Amino acid sequence: MDFDFSDDQEQLRDAVRKWVDKGYSFERRRAAVEAGGFSRDAWNELAELGLTALTVPEAHGGLGQGAIDAMVVAEELGRGMVLEPLAQAFIASAVLSQFGSAEVQGAWLPRIASGEALVVLAQQERKARYRLDVCDAKATAAAGGHSVTGTKSVVAAGDQADAFLVPAQLNGKIALFLVERSANGVTAKGYVTQDGSRAAEVVLANAPATLVTADGLAALELAVDTGIAATCAEAVGVLDKTVAGTVEYMNQRKQFGVLISSFQALRHRVADMKMQLELARSMSYYASLKLGAPAAERRAAMARAKVQLGQAMRFVGQQSVQLHGGIGVTDEYIGSHYFKKLTQLEMAFGDTLHHLGEVSARMQDTAGVFA
Known part of the structure; x- marks a missing residue:
């Protein structure tokens, strides 16, 4: 099997990396955080690069690219800790392309x-604790469509978004709806999250909604799995920069008159960080390659990947802080922001403990060894 990236994918990586390095500096990111954690200008620049169109089918004005291309982009955006939630464009295009009616696809x-x-995607509810089958939001038939009532938490850029993909109970079964933020009955209260990005509490009170699919749980699983794959790729980018930044610091910091990079014990810890980075990278590849698999196989793969990535994020982040010392947790230093980003990514779309339970629940008698 050939794991090399194509020339087009390498060119895509290079284009995104150049934009991150030259157009999305740490100073610009800090300014965006202070302004609220989301920049429409930066979002428009991503669109100009063609990234919002990356996974949209060509028939609807997109580039029609696949999961590996999205992984390449997410990894490079992770290197710059880009705040704008491009993963949500990947989620929306995947769900609408596979489950939306021709009318909904053509409109959005x-x-x-x-x-x-x-x-x-606006799926998280307070008591769900990452479970997708727990949903209190209710939908009812209304003139010309449906209306949805419920509260969704930690919605990415929720008060800046134009529309939400919302799961809600319809006739005793979870269905998926599209709700415009400008619709009557929609209230979004935004806030800045721990890593500097923006989220919102979204309250829907008989808000007009368009039915995407009555098979909402299957659509929601695809949405979350797409998000997990993008999160894993983004985390690899952050991990890569965290390890590189730690090594750079160790090659500058002196103790007892010598560089701390010369201390064998510390070199061993960096070697362990590098090992976790490469394990994370391989499982990120695995997650993206499995996005096209049947649902049961795909779900199991995403849980496995998220467990490995979660362990790597926690280990690398903690080791980086310890090897830096006090400067590693100061707001002025970029390393602390890598640490916060890794901490938040570890919890996105289900934390490590949740996905460890998912792996266990899906384990067969052979544990996959002889399957």
């Missing part, structure tokens, strides 16, 4: 591709 996919519309 071209706008997602152009960057005009930011459509985000």
Whole structure:
């Protein structure tokens, strides 16, 4: 099996990396955090690069690329800790392409591709604790469509988005709806999260909604799995920069008159960090390659990947702080922001403990060894 990236994918990586290095500096990121954690200008720049159109089908104005291309982009954006939630464009295009009606696709996919519309997933509820089958939001039939009532938490850029993908109970079964933020009955209260990005509590009170699919749980699983794959790739980018930054610091910091990079015990710890980075990278590849697998196989793969990535993020982040010493937790130093980003990514779409339970629940008698 050939694991090399194609020339087009390498060119895509190079283009995104150049934008991150030259157009999304640490200073610009800090300014965006102070301004609220989301920049429409930066989002438009991502759209101009064609990234919002990356996974949208060509028939709807997109580039029609696959999961590996999305992984390449997410990894490079992770290197710059880009705040704007491009993963949500990947989620929306995947769900609408596979489950949306022709009318819904025609109305929204071209706008997602152009960057005009930011459509985000709004599925998390307070008591769900990452379980997708727990949903208190209710939908009822209304004149010309449906209406949805419920509260969704930690919605990415929720008060900046143009529409939400919302799971809700319809006739005793979870269905998936599209709700516009400008619709009557929609209230979004935004806030800055721990890593500097923006999220919101979204309250829906008989808000007009368009039915995407009555098979909402299957659509929601695809949405979350797409998000997990993007999160894993983004985490690899952050991990890569964290390890590189730690090594650079050790090659500058002196103790007892010598560089601390010369201390064997510390070199061993860096070697362990590098090992965790490469384990994370391989499992990120695994997650993206499995996005096209049957649902049961895909779900199991995402849980395995998220467990490994979660362990790597926690280990590398903690080791980096310890090897830096006090400067590693100061707000002025970029290393502390890598640590906060890794901490938040570890909890995105289910934390390590949750996915360890998912791996255990899906384990067969052979534990996959002889399957």
